[in-house]
Structures are given as structure tokens and as C-alpha cells.
Amino acid sequence: MSELGQRLGRRFARFTTNAVVSRPALWRLLRPLTRYQFDRLAPQWTSMRSADAFEPLEQALDALPSAPNRVLDLGTGTGLAAFAIARRLPGATVVGTDLAEEMVAEARAATPPELAERVRFEVADAARLPYAAGSFELVSLANAIPFFDEVGRVTAVGGYVLFSFSGGPATPIWVPPERLRRELGARGFTDFADFEAGSGTALLARKAERE
């Protein structure tokens, strides 16, 4: 894809993120173009990621008080964050989901043999996940558009959500930390912790036990 095409794509990703965070109902209109955009980017996506893209995510993983067993990586793309999580959490099963079938195909093809038994990839829309409530002890979103109701629903009580943005506020898909706290707090998340590494940021939060 040309440099101009990539620049327009980044702008569209930022526009879509802002729109959907403010009004999730707009996703129905933005979904087809988002999927088309990422299907087209899939073959070159991994080569576009910097070596330190997941450092904030890894810092946040190191801060987890206990190791989760069931992990969901939303908007997994070519699976790089899912692989990083599986390496950091050797006891965990990791499901990576993405809207774009081409991304999922790339992720499956790139799965290292030593992770193949614990990491799998599925096509799914983060706005409407095919998983039961409380299915995951850790839900990760690396540079991914958040659908807060679904994040809250599939996270187990006592489990964690981890947002990471490889380029901090310059990441095309970026949500300000105060907005993340507000949306997550409204859905029962607490114990927020911020991380910075390289040019990236991350936020970890725990889903509180019911009162």
C-alpha cells in the first residue's frame, strides 16, 4: 500500500475509534470499511510493527499479581501480541480474535510450533463476541478498538483487562487513559495501573468482585 494510502488508513482508524467509543451504534456503518482496510493490510502488517511495539504490554503482564490461564486478545491482527502473551504466561491458553479474515489467516500461518497447542485464532467481531460471560481471566487489546460492554462481559470476576498502545497518544487507534478509566469504572473495573515503555503506554485494570 502507498504511503498516502497508509496515512489515510491511520486517519480512518482514529476517526473510527473516536466515533465508536462515543457511539458504539455507529460501528454498524464503519465495520465494512474497517474490515476491508485491515484485510488489505494483513500481508504487510507484521513488517510494519516496530521491535518495541509490545513493550508496554509486556511490562503490564509482568505486573499481574497472578498468572491468568484463559486469555483473550481482541483485534489480534497477525497475532504478535497473542504470541508475546503466550510466551510471558507459559501456563495460559490464548485465543486471538479479529474481524479481518486475512489477519486471522496470517496469524495462523505465523504461529510458532512451540505455541501451537496453546494459541488459537478465530474470526470474531469484538462488538459481539461468541463467548460466554466471564470466559477469560485476562482480556488484552493491543492497538484495538474497544467495545467496553463486551470487554466487561467476557472478563471473569477478579480477572484483568489490559489496553496497550504501541505509540502512546500517536497510535492511530488510541483512547485517552481517562476515558478508559471512566468506561471501565462504569463496568465494575478497579485497581487501575499505568505503564510506559519506549513510545508506548498501557493500562491494566481488575474486574472487581461483586458486592
Ligand SMILES: C[S@@+](CC[C@H](N)C(=O)[O-])C[C@H]1O[C@@H](n2cnc3c(N)ncnc32)[C@H](O)[C@@H]1O
Ligand atoms: C491496529 S490493528 C492491531 C493489530 C494487533 N493487535 C497489533 O497490535 O499488531 C487493529 C486490528 O483490530 C481489528 N479489528 C478492528 N475492529 C475489530 C472488531 N470490531 N473486532 C475484532 N477485530 C477488530 C482489525 O482487523 C486489526 O487487525
